[in-house]
Amino acid sequence: MLSIRNLHVSANNKPILKGVTLSVTSGEVHAIMGPNGSGKSTLAGALAGRPGYDVTEGEASFDGRNLLEMDPEERAREGLFMAFQYPVEIPGVNNAYFLKAALNAARKHRGEEELDAMEFMALVRDKAKLLQMDATMLNRAVNEGFSGGEKKRNEIFQMAVLEPRLAILDETDSGLDIDALKIVASGVNSMRSPDRAIVIVTHYQRLLNYIVPDVVHVLVDGRIVRSGGKELALELEDKGYGTADVEPAVAR
Amino acid sequence: MARVASRSEQYVTEFERFARTQGGSTPSWLGVLRQGAIESFGNTGFPTTRDEEWRFTSVAPITETTFARAQNGFDRAAAALSRHDIAYVGLDRVSAAELVFVNGRLAPSLSRTEGLTGSVLVRDLQSMLSSRPGALEPFLSRAIEYQDQAFAALNTAFLADGAVVWMPANAVLETPIHLVFISSPEASPTVSHPRVLIVAEENSQARVVETYAGPRGQVYFTNGVTDIFVGPAAMLDHYKIQQESAASFHVARIQARLRRGSQFTSHSLSFGGALVRNDVAAVMEDEGADCTLNGLYLADGHRLVDNHTTIDHARAHCTSHEIYKGILADRARAVFNGKIVVRADAQKTDAKQTNKALLLSDDALINSKPQLEIFANDVKCTHGAAVGQLDDDAIFYLRARGIALDEARAMLIHAFASDILNRVRIDPLRAQLEEELTEGLRLKA
Numbered sequence A: 001m002l003s004i005r006n007l008h009v010s011a012n013n014k015p016i017l018k019g020v021t022l023s024v025t026s027g028e029v030h031a032i033m034g035p036n037g038s039g040k041s042t043l044a045g046a047l048a049g050r051p052g053y054d055v056t057e058g059e060a061s062f063d064g065r066n067l068l069e070m071d072p073e074e075r076a077r078e079g080l081f082m083a084f085q086y087p088v089e090i091p092g093v094n095n096a097y098f099l100k101a102a103l104n105a106a107r108k109h110r111g112e113e114e115l116d117a118m119e120f121m122a123l124v125r126d127k128a129k130l131l132q133m134d135a136t137m138l139n140r141a142v143n144e145g146f147s148g149g150e151k152k153r154n155e156i157f158q159m160a161v162l163e164p165r166l167a168i169l170d171e172t173d174s175g176l177d178i179d180a181l182k183i184v185a186s187g188v189n190s191m192r193s194p195d196r197a198i199v200i201v202t203h204y205q206r207l208l209n210y211i212v213p214d215v216v217h218v219l220v221d222g223r224i225v226r227s228g229g230k231e232l233a234l235e236l237e238d239k240g241y242g243t244a245d246v247e248p249a250v251a252r
Numbered sequence B: 001m002a003r004v005a006s007r008s009e010q011y012v013t014e015f016e017r018f019a020r021t022q023g024g025s026t027p028s029w030l031g032v033l034r035q036g037a038i039e040s041f042g043n044t045g046f047p048t049t050r051d052e053e054w055r056f057t058s059v060a061p062i063t064e065t066t067f068a069r070a071q072n073g074f075d076r077a078a079a080a081l082s083r084h085d086i087a088y089v090g091l092d093r094v095s096a097a098e099l100v101f102v103n104g105r106l107a108p109s110l111s112r113t114e115g116l117t118g119s120v121l122v123r124d125l126q127s128m129l130s131s132r133p134g135a136l137e138p139f140l141s142r143a144i145e146y147q148d149q150a151f152a153a154l155n156t157a158f159l160a161d162g163a164v165v166w167m168p169a170n171a172v173l174e175t176p177i178h179l180v181f182i183s184s185p186e187a188s189p190t191v192s193h194p195r196v197l198i199v200a201e202e203n204s205q206a207r208v209v210e211t212y213a214g215p216r217g218q219v220y221f222t223n224g225v226t227d228i229f230v231g232p233a234a235m236l237d238h239y240k241i242q243q244e245s246a247a248s249f250h251v252a253r254i255q256a257r258l259r260r261g262s263q264f265t266s267h268s269l270s271f272g273g274a275l276v277r278n279d280v281a282a283v284m285e286d287e288g289a290d291c292t293l294n295g296l297y298l299a300d301g302h303r304l305v306d307n308h309t310t311i312d313h314a315r316a317h318c319t320s321h322e323i324y325k326g327i328l329a330d331r332a333r334a335v336f337n338g339k340i341v342v343r344a345d346a347q348k349t350d351a352k353q354t355n356k357a358l359l360l361s362d363d364a365l366i367n368s369k370p371q372l373e374i375f376a377n378d379v380k381c382t383h384g385a386a387v388g389q390l391d392d393d394a395i396f397y398l399r400a401r402g403i404a405l406d407e408a409r410a411m412l413i414h415a416f417a418s419d420i421l422n423r424v425r426i427d428p429l430r431a432q433l434e435e436e437l438t439e440g441l442r443l444k445a
């Protein structure tokens, strides 16, 4: 589903990703761990099409299509979803209005009928329940005045509504208390399916107790230095990333 | 300078011709009023950028164009229009009365007043001046101090066309009154001097919408003045929708006087015009009055929009709230000058002013200046100004959810304008303005 080969990405002429190779098959959950500044968000951002990143080398394809050629909105409509590490507050743009526009853009792209206001609200209420979100937040401006935890939950809520085929969750667990973490994890788990892949960026094993990954990768200084099963996350938590680069990277 | 003076002479000459045609039916006070106004205009001429009030706005494009008084072609122009042509500015289904003026003059076939109840009066100024001049005199005679208001003086010199809205004491009108000023194509550029008088007597309530519009690409000059008298405990909501052609000139002044315990709200929504100057001046003449000024303006291309507002707190215990927002694209320029005067008597004044501009291009420019003149000591006055651009992070966030770049930008621009538009309390008008905003943005794309 997602295939990244030797990806090099710079920002402001500073090389950040230095040859990332990674492939994710549908049905799988991958975790990407690594120290601060190692390039995890850069990888997520480059895949989502965030401006300001220059791909200097390498490839990334999504279902066989060159991801790097597409506008961000096209990637999203094709079914790629990135949950932001730092969701953006957008005063004056109503949450429900925004989400309906997003959903209908994707549906239109897929040749499906757009949802009307009634159908949309029914869908959204369902999903809000799943994430135990207060329905009133739908009438607020996007993320405006949301607490850190609410913002993260709102990201997963959007994912639940948009039903992407590939979800990249950038530190969705940070800022969540244990109850919120469980809710978010169950939301994510409910979306696991054979034709969907999920990539979770996290620093902590804690989230991975609830969303058990198939593969864990360790990103250090712009390279994946190690990949392994779910035990790798436990080991990292135990020993830190320091040991990671002495062992061979499975994925390369 | 010499050229500017000679340009103003044209208007003086034109005035002499105009005064002759007005002839015998003119009440003497009106003759005196017009004569005084043209003399004042003759003395000052058009303002230049050396005038503090016009520092950033050169009126040369107006003074260098020769305009004929618009009504010359009125009959033909009015006959050529149907209600269908003006549907885009119409508030047909929701207004109690709609007067349509074509090139300054009332077009009865396009107007209707049958929805009016009681003794509420919505009439054209011409007919009021001939049928009930005495009723208008106290208002029109005291309305203007045009020493430094050359354009308002010019309007007063040519005072003849326009509308009168009169709300008797205690009258409450649920539906708005709509005054539409359309400029219609003529062979050469035309000028009109529409004058609107709104009198809201004690404890009355009304909403009045003025719309100014003209065909795309048409060059003309609208020089309007609106006088508003808000009586004790009266409530008046005033909307000015400026949708003039992007090649036209629009200079207009709204001046309101507020009596004890009255409420006045001005919504100034300015979309069109090549060179636009909107003045709004409100005087709180008595205690307990409340004044709100909302403004939204949009300019692109090489257009210039200048908004000058004055809120004069002359008495104690009055409140004012002002928020102006501008959206500027391409090489558009804007001027915002917000003056708040708090007189020595005006203790316990509470005044708040905000002005914000959104610049959609690096070449767009705004000169903004709050001007607080406070002579009382127990007052609360705040002002804030901000100039910004669209938030790139927000745009990416929207795009990352599948929303196209154009649409993402439009959403953010609407969001910027939303608090002004949300204050528009006439639903179909708000919908129409939303559309106008979208349309204005699409032209740019």
Ligand SMILES: Nc1ncnc2c1ncn2[C@@H]1O[C@H](COP(=O)(O)OP(=O)(O)OP(=O)(O)O)[C@@H](O)[C@H]1O
Pocket (backbone or CB within 6 Å): A011, A012, A014, A016, A034, A035, A036, A037, A038, A039, A040, A041, A042, A043, A052, A085
């Ligand atoms: N636009 C930019 N210009 C310059 N440097 C940048 C830019 N964006 C990111 N970087 C740098 O690239 C490096 C990787 O950043 P990135 O945000 O991808 O790290 P991360 O692994 O997500 O870290 P964290 O765990 O703290 O979220 C950091 O050193 C960061 O400062």
Ligand SMILES: [Mg+2]
Pocket (backbone or CB within 6 Å): A040, A041, A042, A085, A170, A171
């Ligand atoms: Mg990060």
